[in-house]
Every structure is written in C-alpha cells, then in structure tokens.
Amino acid sequence: MDNVEAVVTQIQGLSGGSSDVSVLHSFLKQADDLLHTESTRLAPFLDQLDPSIHSLGYLYLLEACTSTPILKEQANQLVVSIASFINNCAAEQIRLAPDKFVILCKRLRDQVILLEAPMRGVAPMLTAVHKLQSSSELLTALHPEFLLLCLLAKCYKTGLRILEDDIFEVDLPRDFFLYCYYGGMICIGQKRFCKALELLHNVVTAPMSTVNAIAVEAYKKYVLVSLIHNGQFSATFPKYTSSVAQRNLKNFSQPYLDLANSYSSGKISEVEKSIQTNREKFEADKNLGLVKQVVSSMYKRNIQRLTQTYLTLSLQDIASTVQLNGPKEAEMHVLQMIQDGEIFATINQKDGMVSFQEDPEQYKTCEMIEHVDSSIQRIMALSKKVTAMDELLSCDPLYLAKAGRERQRFDFDDYDTVPQKFNI
Amino acid sequence: MEGEEETSAGAMIDEIYSNGGDAKRNRPIISGEALDIEAYASLYSGRTKITRLLFIADRCENRQMQMEAYRMAYDEIKKGENTQLYREVVQKIDERLGPQYGLDVPWTEAVDRKAEQRKEKLENELNAYRTNLIKESIRMGYNDFGDFYYAHGLLADAFKNYVRTRDYCTTSKHIIHMCLNAILVSIEMGQFTHVTSYVSKAEQTPEAVDPVTVAKLRCAAGLAHLEAKKYKLAARKFLETGAELGNNYTEVIAPQDVATYGGLCALASFDRTELKQNKVIDNLNFRNFLELVPEVRELIHDFYSSHYASCLDYLGNLKANLLLDIHLHDHVETLYDQIRHKALIQYTHPFVSVDLRMMANAFKTSVAGLEKELEALITDNQIQARIDSHNKILYARHADQRNATFQRVLQTGNEFDRDVRAMLLRANLLKHEYNHKASRKL
Numbered sequence: 001m002d003n004v005e006a007v008v009t010q011i012q013g014l015s016g017g018s019s020d021v022s023v024l025h026s027f028l029k030q031a032d033d034l035l036h037t038e039s040t041r042l043a044p045f046l047d048q049l050d051p052s053i054h055s056l057g058y059l060y061l062l063e064a065c066t067s068t069p070i071l072k073e074q075a076n077q078l079v080v081s082i083a084s085f086i087n088n089c090a091a092e093q094i095r096l097a098p099d100k101f102v103i104l105c106k107r108l109r110d111q112v113i114l115l116e117a118p119m120r121g122v123a124p125m126l127t128a129v130h131k132l133q134s135s136s137e138l139l140t141a142l143h144p145e146f147l148l149l150c151l152l153a154k155c156y157k158t159g160l161r162i163l164e165d166d167i168f169e170v171d172l173p174r175d176f177f178l179y180c181y182y183g184g185m186i187c188i189g190q191k192r193f194c195k196a197l198e199l200l201h202n203v204v205t206a207p208m209s210t211v212n213a214i215a216v217e218a219y220k221k222y223v224l225v226s227l228i229h230n231g232q233f234s235a236t237f238p239k240y241t242s243s244v245a246q247r248n249l250k251n252f253s254q255p256y257l258d259l260a261n262s263y264s265s266g267k268i269s270e271v272e273k274s275i276q277t278n279r280e281k282f283e284a285d286k287n288l289g290l291v292k293q294v295v296s297s298m299y300k301r302n303i304q305r306l307t308q309t310y311l312t313l314s315l316q317d318i319a320s321t322v323q324l325n326g327p328k329e330a331e332m333h334v335l336q337m338i339q340d341g342e343i344f345a346t347i348n349q350k351d352g353m354v355s356f357q358e359d360p361e362q363y364k365t366c367e368m369i370e371h372v373d374s375s376i377q378r379i380m381a382l383s384k385k386v387t388a389m390d391e392l393l394s395c396d397p398l399y400l401a402k403a404g405r406e407r408q409r410f411d412f413d414d415y416d417t418v419p420q421k422f423n424i
Numbered sequence: 425m426e427g428e429e430e431t432s433a434g435a436m437i438d439e440i441y442s443n444g445g446d447a448k449r450n451r452p453i454i455s456g457e458a459l460d461i462e463a464y465a466s467l468y469s470g471r472t473k474i475t476r477l478l479f480i481a482d483r484c485e486n487r488q489m490q491m492e493a494y495r496m497a498y499d500e501i502k503k504g505e506n507t508q509l510y511r512e513v514v515q516k517i518d519e520r521l522g523p524q525y526g527l528d529v530p531w532t533e534a535v536d537r538k539a540e541q542r543k544e545k546l547e548n549e550l551n552a553y554r555t556n557l558i559k560e561s562i563r564m565g566y567n568d569f570g571d572f573y574y575a576h577g578l579l580a581d582a583f584k585n586y587v588r589t590r591d592y593c594t595t596s597k598h599i600i601h602m603c604l605n606a607i608l609v610s611i612e613m614g615q616f617t618h619v620t621s622y623v624s625k626a627e628q629t630p631e632a633v634d635p636v637t638v639a640k641l642r643c644a645a646g647l648a649h650l651e652a653k654k655y656k657l658a659a660r661k662f663l664e665t666g667a668e669l670g671n672n673y674t675e676v677i678a679p680q681d682v683a684t685y686g687g688l689c690a691l692a693s694f695d696r697t698e699l700k701q702n703k704v705i706d707n708l709n710f711r712n713f714l715e716l717v718p719e720v721r722e723l724i725h726d727f728y729s730s731h732y733a734s735c736l737d738y739l740g741n742l743k744a745n746l747l748l749d750i751h752l753h754d755h756v757e758t759l760y761d762q763i764r765h766k767a768l769i770q771y772t773h774p775f776v777s778v779d780l781r782m783m784a785n786a787f788k789t790s791v792a793g794l795e796k797e798l799e800a801l802i803t804d805n806q807i808q809a810r811i812d813s814h815n816k817i818l819y820a821r822h823a824d825q826r827n828a829t830f831q832r833v834l835q836t837g838n839e840f841d842r843d844v845r846a847m848l849l850r851a852n853l854l855k856h857e858y859n860h861k862a863s864r865k866l
Contacts, residue, residue, distance in 0.1 A: 311812040363830040
C-alpha cells in the first residue's frame, strides 16, 4: 500500500519538465512489477492523478489495473475510462512508453468487440493513432487495430482518411501486412478499387521469408480486384516478389485463378460456370460478394468495348452482343454506367438507340493544370526521398558490413570502395 | 470481252503444250469452270503429276472427274516403276473402271524383280567405286541410287543418297545438281525446311548459275515460303522468277502455278504501291506468267481499280479449282480472307463517311453481315472509324493525339508514384528484417 502511494507521489512530483519525466520513466519501469501485483487495488489511486499532466504515470497505473481479467459488468466502465484517458493524455509522454500504450489500446479493442459495439472504439482509436505516431509516415501497431474496428463498425470513410497518408516506415512486418489487408478491404467497401489494388499488391509482393495466411487471403482478393479494376489478371509476379510468395501463393488460390482464366475468354456463360463450380469455396472465404462484382464488371467492360466501335447502337443490339436478357436490361446497365461516369453516352428512348460520345475532357482547364503541376511536385519530392534514403543506406554500418563480407578478397589491384575496417 | 480473252488465251495455251491431242482446248486451264483434268495433268511430269492427280481424285466430289483422275494416274504409274503407289491406286479404284484397270500382278512382279537386280548391280558398282576412291564415280554411284529410290517411291532413302553425294561434289555444277535433286525430293516429302536450306546452298555457289536454274530455285523458295505461310516472301520469290522457267520445271511446278500463287499472295500481302509499281502490274517479266491465267490477271486489275464486286466474283469462281491444288489448298481460305479484308480497308480509306448500304452493294453482301465484318476490322484497329448503326453510316475517326498524350502522361505519373512508394516500403521492410536478423546474431 505504501509502495503504491509512494509511486503515486513520485508521479505527481516528477511530471513537470522532460528531464523529470525521463527520471520518472526509469523509476516507473522498476516499479512496474509492484504495480502489477497490486493491480486490484489501484483503481482509487487513478482518481488522484490527472491524465493530461501525469500521462505517463497514469498510463502505467491504468495498464496494471487492466491487466487482470475483466468482468463483463466492468467492461463498460473500462471502455469509458480508457477512452477518456486516450482523449486527454499528452502525446510526448506516452511516446516514451509506446509498448504499454499499444497494450492498453489493444485491451480497449478487445473490450469493445466483446461488448459488440465496435463503433465506440473507432474515435478513441483514431485519436490514439494520431498521438502515437511521431510522423504521419510511420506505421504504428495501432493502425491495423483501428482499421479492424472500422471494418467491424462499417464506418469505412473514417478508415479511408487514415489510408490517404503515405506510409514509408514500418516497425513490424506483421503490422504492415494487416494494415494493407484491412486497408484493401476498406477500399473495396468504398469501391476505390485502384487504391485497394495498390494495397493488396503491396502485401503480395512484400518481402517475406515464409508464407503467411494474410498474404494468402490478400492474394485471393487481389485476383478478384484486379479483374474488376483492370479487366485482366496476369499470373506472373513482378521480379521483386519474394521467391517464397512466388512458389506458394498460387497453390492456395486455384479457384480464383480458374475464374480469372474464364474471365479472359470474354463470355459471361463461362464465368458463370466457373463461379458455380467453386461457389462453396468462395463462400467459405467470404468473397462471394466480390465475385458477383466481377461478373457485373464483365458486362461493363463489354459495353465499353462497344463504344470503341460504334457511334450509335440500338439497345437490342447491345443486349445481344453483351449477352444480356433484353433491351430493358441493357438500358439499365447503360444508365448506371453513365451515372458512374464510366462511359459518355445519351439514350434516345424513342428510337431505342444509344449514342456514344467522346470524353468531353479537353485538358484545358485550370484545374487540370493544377492537377498536373501538383503531380510534378509530388514526384519531385518522392525522388528526393529516394536519393536521401540511398545516401542513408550507403552509410549504414550493417549494410556496409554485409557488402564488405561479400566482396572479393583477393582483388588488391582494384580500388577498394569499402574500407578494410568493415571486413568482418 | 470474255470471248476475246478466251480465244487469245486459248491460242497461247495451245502453243505452250503441244500435246493438245485430239480436242483443241481453247479454254484456259485454271479457270472458273470445272477443272479439265487432262489439260491440267499435261502441265506436269514425273511424280508430281501422279500426286496431283491422286489429290484431285481424293478431294473431288464429281464422280466423273474422280474416275478420270484415277484412270490417268493409273496410266502414268504404269509407265514408271513404283509398285507401292500402283497397289494403292488400284485399291482406290476398286474395280470401278473395268478389268483393264485392275491389279496387274505379272507386271508388278516383273517390275519388282527388275528392281532387285538393279539394286544389286548398283550396290556392287558403288562398292567397287568406293574401294577405288574415285570421287566422281562415287558421286555418280550415290546419285544413281538416289534416282533408283526416287523412281520406286522410297523418298527418304532417295533423299539420304542425294545428300551423301555432297562430300564428293567437286564443281559448282555438281553442287547445284545435288541441291536440285534434294529440293525435288523434299518437296515431294513435304519437308519444306530442307527446301529452304538447299535453295540457299545452291545460291551460294561461287560460279554464275544459268538463268533456268535461277528460276527453278526461286520457284522452290517461293513454294517453301508459301507452305510456311509467309505470303509476302512467297509473293516476292514468285514475282522474281524469270520467264526462262518455261516448261523446264514441270516436275515441280507449272508456269500457271507461278502466276496463280504469286498473284494471290501478292494481292493478300502487298500494299498498293508495291502492287502497282514495284512488283505486279508493271512487272513486265511477271506479265508473261499472268497471261497464262487471265482470270488472275483480271482480278488483280479489278482490285487495283477498285472494282471489288467483280474481283471477289473471280475469286469465288476460282476457289473450287484452287482447293484441288496440292500446295495451295490449305492456304486458300486465309488468302481469301486477307484479300477481302484488304478490299474493305481500301474501300473505306479515302472517305470521311461511307454509306453502308452502298458499300454492301459494292461487295455484294448484306448490310448486317458487312457491319459485323467492319466491327471485327475496327476492333483489330485496321480501320480507324466508327459505325453509326442507326443511320447505317461509317464515319472515319482519327484519334485525338493531344488528349491521348495528356491521358498517358497522367497515367505514367500515377504509376511512377505508386511504384516508387511501394519500392521505398519494401526497402524499409527489408532493412528491418535484416536489422532484426543481424541484431539476433549479435
């Protein structure tokens, strides 16, 4: 009891400047075990501390407090307390103990899922993510948790906002895989197939030493999204894919590859047949909705091909060429595509004719110029980043050690670009 | 107009082959009408005559023509020594032509016996020459063996023996002799890769070659390209064949064939300038050949002067007979399709808008069928146009380069952006993994 009180006084005393806080941090690390043993009695002490000033101490106490198994009745209270802590805490202090913070937030996620109200966890988790990451380019362990809650709560738009940030640094590969996979699913939900394809592509081609389940599932979705977005799927992996992935991923996704093959034939009937044979597998993978979207994308693609050949075409002819059931259905499809902006056309209902027009974009407006200009700026920034990274890497001792090791040992006449010191 | 052509052509054809025999043929041989088998067969000699007759008999549906072909084949085989082929033909005839066309067993036995004797004699001679190591005699020995096997229908052995003479050839003449024999046997066997290699070998000899041989080699090369479906090269070879060919290569090809093959391949694969200036219409040399097949000459002229209906008419008429030709039959469909497509493209090329009804009239087809054909050509990007299906008009359409460029630029930018970001991520992951491993080791 005394010890805990002593801890609390320390926290209250040392939560001032940054040097004090680092002293406090080392003190708390030593006191951690003590706190864990006293976890059941810590609750009243929490009230003595202010989360916004004493964030680090509050974090330790709260984490120890919640480390015991929680009863159902207390879950609600717990969620509220964690959420309010996250909202109020000071970012600099908790960045000193990121692991504890992550554990705490994961507990929040568990409780929220247990309570079957994932929506309650979305906003706090978003705040947590922003507070934890020191720059928007860093991927934290909380990103996938946040995206998971968004998926479960079906609020995709919030998830999208996080996905807009470009990530360049990753702590743990597993976080990265989950982030990309969940992110891909959110983009699919919002019908942003281009971004989904990019994220799933990153998972599939990421360096990995063993095949993991996330990559397998991501590959299945990758095949389907590729068909929807591009109208084709190439089964060859890019050169930079890991050999493990190249060898093994296809073995798990044979039904999807069959579907891709029948899609390339261009006939609706073949695609339908392929879907029927593999229906249970698609359902088991929970991909049936996506598969249905593949079928409708095929109709769209066939109609788009017609715009390349015809200026006007009757609805009856469209229906027969694209293998639809009648002019009414053809009209519905064409109408939907015009609304989605996928083709430019006008329907003449009196004659039952559709006139196809050219893309009215003339690339002459100010917005277009701004768009091109901003793209140029962005790419220049990216190039600078690449150069910077290259320079950084060539000074990295570990890299130099490896390069030095693999160098020929007997070329004394050659100019040595790696100093001898690194010849480990 | 037609009568004039026929009599003039007929007179020239009469001059070409003197065994016109009893009836004066004043109709051209490869024409729209039913094939005149006797006249056709008289263009050829040797083994190819028999092969062609058998091919016609196999493919032809007209009973009378079939029987006539078998009869002529029988007669021709009996003049030679090929008992295997003889037996085959007798089986195919199947007693339908009467008793004198049945299996003449004494004749086959006599021929076989003679063959055995001759073979022994040749072997002994060859061995003697080989021990004496006289190059010229060894070469003649192998050559005779080759001839012997060829006459008896054992083509693979004949080829082997002809090729063996290569080591004993001393002058260019010998080499050319060997090459021509090898080419002949290869064509009969249908192995056209050998034909190409031996043609090039013959053309590489240092001494000048006489024009007849040059013409023969060009024909052989043309045939090889035709079989390989390289129609443009085949057309070039046939068009370069000199008029000296005359009737000197009847064991392989007749001058009418040179005209037909060359004309059709050129029409299917050359563009307009090539057709007129360089090669076909203004080519004086080739004109001699074209006179032999006036229908082909007419259809080339019609195509050039845009009379598509009559051009396609001639093609349609010739089709039945061309399907009976051993070298051309499996290329007829492809060549015809290509010619038809070229006609369609050439028709639409000069116009901004074309009325599909008029075009269907010009091509003697229905508007719906024409629309389907044009759709295929547009999708293949051979015609830059769009179809107004409501008013049945075809509008020429030229791609807007400026918009296309902008689109490509934006797309490239996006792809670069995406790829570089992905690459940075991967590099980061690799670095992390490597650090992880390294830290574990240390």
